[in-house]
Amino acid sequence: MGKKFVAKTGNETMAEAMRQINPDVVAAYPITPATEIVQIFAQFVADGVVNTEFVATESEHSAMSACIGAAAAGARVMTSTSSQGLALMWEMLYIAAGLRLPIVMPEVNRTLSSPINIHCDHSDTMGARDVGWIQIFSENVQEAYDNLIQAVVIAEEAKLPIMVTTDGFIISHGMESMEMIPDKEVTDFIGEYKPAYSVLDVDNPFTVGAIDFTDYYFEHKRAQIEAMSEAKKIIPQVQQRFGERFGRKYAAIEEYRLSDAEVAILVLGSTAGTAKVVIDELREKGHPVGMLKLRVFRPFPFEEIVRALSSVKVLAVLDRSDGVAGIGGPVFSEVRSAMYELDIRPRIVNYVYGLGGRNIDLALIQSVFTDLEKIAKTGKAEKMVSYLGVRE
Amino acid sequence: MATLKELAARAEEKGELLSGGHRACLGCGHPIVIRQALLAAKEPVIVGCVTGCLEVTTTIFPYTAWRVPFIHSAFENSAATVSGIEAAYRALKKQGKYDKELRFMAMGGDGGTYDIGFQSLSGAAERGHRMLYLCLDNEAYMNTGIQRSSATPKGAHTTTAPAGKVIPGKQQHRKDLTACMVAHRIPYVAQTIAGNWKDLTTKVEKALAADGPSFINVLSPCPTGWGYKPELTLEMGQLAVDTCFWPIYEVEDGKWKLNHQPTEKKPKKPLVEWLKSQRRFAHLFKATDSEELIAELQERVDQDWEELLAKCE
Numbered sequence: 001m002g003k004k005f006v007a008k009t010g011n012e013t014m015a016e017a018m019r020q021i022n023p024d025v026v027a028a029y030p031i032t033p034a035t036e037i038v039q040i041f042a043q044f045v046a047d048g049v050v051n052t053e054f055v056a057t058e059s060e061h062s063a064m065s066a067c068i069g070a071a072a073a074g075a076r077v078m079t080s081t082s083s084q085g086l087a088l089m090w091e092m093l094y095i096a097a098g099l100r101l102p103i104v105m106p107e108v109n110r111t112l113s114s115p116i117n118i119h120c121d122h123s124d125t126m127g128a129r130d131v132g133w134i135q136i137f138s139e140n141v142q143e144a145y146d147n148l149i150q151a152v153v154i155a156e157e158a159k160l161p162i163m164v165t166t167d168g169f170i171i172s173h174g175m176e177s178m179e180m181i182p183d184k185e186v187t188d189f190i191g192e193y194k195p196a197y198s199v200l201d202v203d204n205p206f207t208v209g210a211i212d213f214t215d216y217y218f219e220h221k222r223a224q225i226e227a228m229s230e231a232k233k234i235i236p237q238v239q240q241r242f243g244e245r246f247g248r249k250y251a252a253i254e255e256y257r258l259s260d261a262e263v264a265i266l267v268l269g270s271t272a273g274t275a276k277v278v279i280d281e282l283r284e285k286g287h288p289v290g291m292l293k294l295r296v297f298r299p300f301p302f303e304e305i306v307r308a309l310s311s312v313k314v315l316a317v318l319d320r321s322d323g324v325a326g327i328g329g330p331v332f333s334e335v336r337s338a339m340y341e342l343d344i345r346p347r348i349v350n351y352v353y354g355l356g357g358r359n360i361d362l363a364l365i366q367s368v369f370t371d372l373e374k375i376a377k378t379g380k381a382e383k384m385v386s387y388l389g390v391r392e
Numbered sequence: 393m394a395t396l397k398e399l400a401a402r403a404e405e406k407g408e409l410l411s412g413g414h415r416a417c418l419g420c421g422h423p424i425v426i427r428q429a430l431l432a433a434k435e436p437v438i439v440g441c442v443t444g445c446l447e448v449t450t451t452i453f454p455y456t457a458w459r460v461p462f463i464h465s466a467f468e469n470s471a472a473t474v475s476g477i478e479a480a481y482r483a484l485k486k487q488g489k490y491d492k493e494l495r496f497m498a499m500g501g502d503g504g505t506y507d508i509g510f511q512s513l514s515g516a517a518e519r520g521h522r523m524l525y526l527c528l529d530n531e532a533y534m535n536t537g538i539q540r541s542s543a544t545p546k547g548a549h550t551t552t553a554p555a556g557k558v559i560p561g562k563q564q565h566r567k568d569l570t571a572c573m574v575a576h577r578i579p580y581v582a583q584t585i586a587g588n589w590k591d592l593t594t595k596v597e598k599a600l601a602a603d604g605p606s607f608i609n610v611l612s613p614c615p616t617g618w619g620y621k622p623e624l625t626l627e628m629g630q631l632a633v634d635t636c637f638w639p640i641y642e643v644e645d646g647k648w649k650l651n652h653q654p655t656e657k658k659p660k661k662p663l664v665e666w667l668k669s670q671r672r673f674a675h676l677f678k679a680t681d682s683e684e685l686i687a688e689l690q691e692r693v694d695q696d697w698e699e700l701l702a703k704c705e
Contacts, residue, residue: 024483027476053483055475058515062472065512068465069440069476075483077476095465199461200481200490202436207456209447209464216453 005179010141010171013178014080014106014164015040017148019050020186023104024075024193027055027066032118033168034082034108041080060085064092064103071101072208074198076152079103082168083110086124090131093161097132098224099208100196102155102162105133106148109269109320110168111356119357120168122268122320125297126330132224134162134231135298137268139254141166141176146248147295149181152190153238158231159196167270169357181246189245232299252301254293255308257283261290263372264309264346266335267318268294271353271360278365289369294331302338309339314372314381315346318388322352328385349381353388364389393594399431406431407459414457415449419622421586421612421629422446422528426499428589429526430460432596435495440474442504443467445535446528468508471516471525474498478521495600496523502543503533506569517576517605524599524606527569530614538617542567545637547689548672550617555675560685565692573607574643580606582642584651586613587629591640591651598644611638619671628669634658635666636697641704648703660697663690 008016014037018026026045028038045054055070057063063079071077081089086107096103111121125135134154138144147164155162166172181189199208212220235252243249254272257279258264267275272293282289292308294301309315317336319329327333332350339345351368354360368388375381394402409430416423422445430437438461441447447464450457465473474496484490498516500509505527513525532550533539540553546565549555553562573581579602582595592610599606613628615621620628632638633652640651654660664686667673676682 024487025476025479027479051483051487053479053486055479055519057472057475058511058518062469062475062512062515065465065469065472066476066479069463069473069478070480070483071476072463073438073477073480073484075480077480091466092469099465199438199463199477200484200492200494202438202461202492202494205459205461207451207458207462207464210451210453210456211448211464212453 003179005177007175008141008178009173009175010144010166011036011173012040013141013145014148014166016180017145018078019044020183021078021152021190022050023052023078025053025055025070025077026079027057027063027070028079029057029060029063029081029085031060031082031085033110033172034080034085037080037106060088061092064089064096067103068092068096068099068101071103072099072199074195074200076193077103078105080106082108083112083124086128087112090128093128093131093133096161100159100224100227102159104151104155105161105163107163107165108168108172109165117356120170121355121357125163125165126321129298129330132160132228133298134158134160136162136164136296137294138164138166138171139270139272139293141171141174142178144171145178145180146242146250149186149189150238150242154231154235156193157234157238158227160227160231165269170270189242228299232301235296250295252296253304253308254295256291256293258290258292258308260288261312262288263314263369263376264290264292264312265316265318265368266292266294266331268297268331269320271318271320274360274362275365278362278369282369287369287373300334305335305338306341309346310342312346314376315348316368316372317348317350319350319352320354322355328352347375347381349375349383350385351388352385358389360389393597394432399593402431409459410450411457411459413455415452416445417616419615419625421530421614421625425528425586425592425610425612428592429497429596432593433495433600435493436460437495437497438477440470440477440498442470442500442509444501444504446499446501448535467504469512470498470500470504471509472512474523475516475519475521478523497526498523499526499528501534502527502529502531503541506543506567507541514576517573517578517607520604522604524596524608527609528612529609530612530617532617534614534617543569547676547685549675560675560679560682570609577646578605578607579603579645580642583609583638584640585611585629585633585638587626588640595642617672620669631666631669635661635663636693637663637666639697639700641700650700650704663693
């Protein structure tokens with residue numbers, strides 16, 4: 001039997017994946033462009049096709065708080081948000097991670113106010129890069145779906161919360177051809193959730209969220225940090241199991257025509273798809289160009305990045321957010337830091353692009369490669385950080 | 393409702409559900425309220441609590457005073473957190489993965505309830521989660537060092553609304569949170585005090601029996617923040633009732649009922665007795681121009697009392 005493809009938007013796909021995952025509790029609040037995910041899911045609840053208790057909270061802060069309560073009660077828990085919603089959850093994101101609760105969240109990348117803007121960039125999720133959640137970025141609808149199914153297993157094995165991101169509107173509202181896994185096979189792949197503890201265990205009462213002073217806090221944080229390092233082993237195992245079962249292979253990074261590339265770009269999310277077209281065109285003309293797509297941003301796969309980019313001469317990191325720190329985007333800072341491991345390093349520059357949904361097209365990406373080839377030739381970079389596609 | 397004998401038997405059987413060894417201040421009203429509330433529950437109880445005095449004094453890792461399952465996540469969200477637990481409980485029960493009959497209590501101080509947690513409390517009440525929210529109202533942010541909240545009465549000295557040379561303490565009257573919760577049309581709402589075990593345990597029993605959200609606002613005297621001798625906590629609670637500063641009443645399915653009324657033999661005490669009993673009001677009696685303010689405070693109590701009487705008719 002041949003593969004069955006369907007046409008779905010990113011949001012429809014994430015909602016369908018949630019239906020298949022069939023979580024015990026979903027607590028959520030609407031926000032553009034993620035609204036449809038819980039909206040579609042609420043219909044599944046209303047139609048009785050899932051067992052989920054849906055808690056339509058009065059804010060994202062309460063949504064994450066309810067997720068924390070439900071997860072501490074041993075339930076399989078999901079939510080979804082974007083942008084300001086993620087920002088309002090901020091305090092609770094740390095607490096979900098600190099309590100080691102495997103909450104799973106499809107997050108739709110949207111910029112942050114001010115100015116208010118509903119379109120895509122990575123300001124929201126990049127701002128939340130140090131809250132202790134695993135973060136996985138998606139290039140397209142298919143990858144987003146596959147990432148979310150894997151995310152359930154990764155979170156529960158790592159005992160850490162996880163967000164799977166899709167680029168706002170570009171993926172969330174873009175319709176693509178994708179292959180859904182049959183319901184039963186999703187159920188089998190994710191298995192039954194067996195929580196390490198539950199506050200419902202009244203015969204063995206214990207305290208969750210106790211206060212640590214100087215004598216214990218550091219040890220608890222150290223254990224959490226170790227869990228994130230351990231996730232580096234868990235993620236590829238889950239990806240491998242997924243690949244063996246469903247035929248689509250994933251890793252923390254994806255190398256695209258990189259092995260013999262002299263100049264390369266590093267991107268996250270949907271931009272990778274656009275970049276692949278540019279790379280193919282340039283390759284046809286004989287340009288030695290390639291790309292590293294970062295799929296897993298937390299835990300940060302620095303070993304893989306260093307290995308994959310070790311023979312590149314010039315690298316551009318494309319950031320879809322700026323740290324407003326005077327030194328470009330956060331991905332740039334981290335990649336540049338990772339590459340310091342090498343004795344002979346590529347020249348690394350940063351392009352901040354696409355803020356507030358500004359389009360990134362083939363010509364813009366091509367202009368980056370033109371710059372990189374010039375740098376490779378002259379050995380000089382005019383700027384360390386450039387802003388792509390903005391009226392200066 | 394449980395008699396003292398029944399409660400004593402329950403205590404014997406269950407043991408102390410909030411054990412000794414916690415670090416609450418001498419004379420703190422909170423542990424009294426919690427021990428009695430937990431005893432009033434027949435079914436096993438899960439407790440969620442906001443950041444504040446109760447949480448930091450009872451859960452200092454690696455110790456815990458709680459012998460029931462307890463969760464703290466943040467300051468403004470015990471109602472939301474417990475609503476998640478309650479949803480998980482329903483989900484797991486529905487799927488046949490859990491079979492015990494439980495009750496849920498969310499709690500917080502006045503800061504975590506009147507102020508920063510007001511939204512999450514309102515949301516949880518509107519959604520109809522079956523849980524009791526217990527507000528332990530000591531009328532200021534005591535854990536962080538006696539800062540004003542919207543529960544702090546007008547004229548009280550706090551560290552963020554201090555009595556000074558030109559401003560005599562807090563300038564605003566407190567919020568009537570209990571009435572706000574009545575307005576949510578939930579099945580059971582009540583006010584009580586630390587210091588009347590019968591009233592408190594009866595109300596907790598009724599609240600836990602209600603098939604939906606319930607709310608009890610407990611005035612929990614604070615010797616540290618109010619400035620009175622620690623051994624007088626229970627008397628302070630009673631004085632609040634006797635002056636009608638904190639009437640005890642309940643609203644069952646929308647029906648208001650007073651639980652204590654002044655009589656001819658024991659008439660309503662003047663508010664001055666209440667004000668004079670605590671250091672936080674001491675400046676009112678040192679200044680020469682406080683008479684008007686004291687009269688205004690009395691007037692407010694009288695007005696609230698009359699309105700309450702009318703609702704309870």
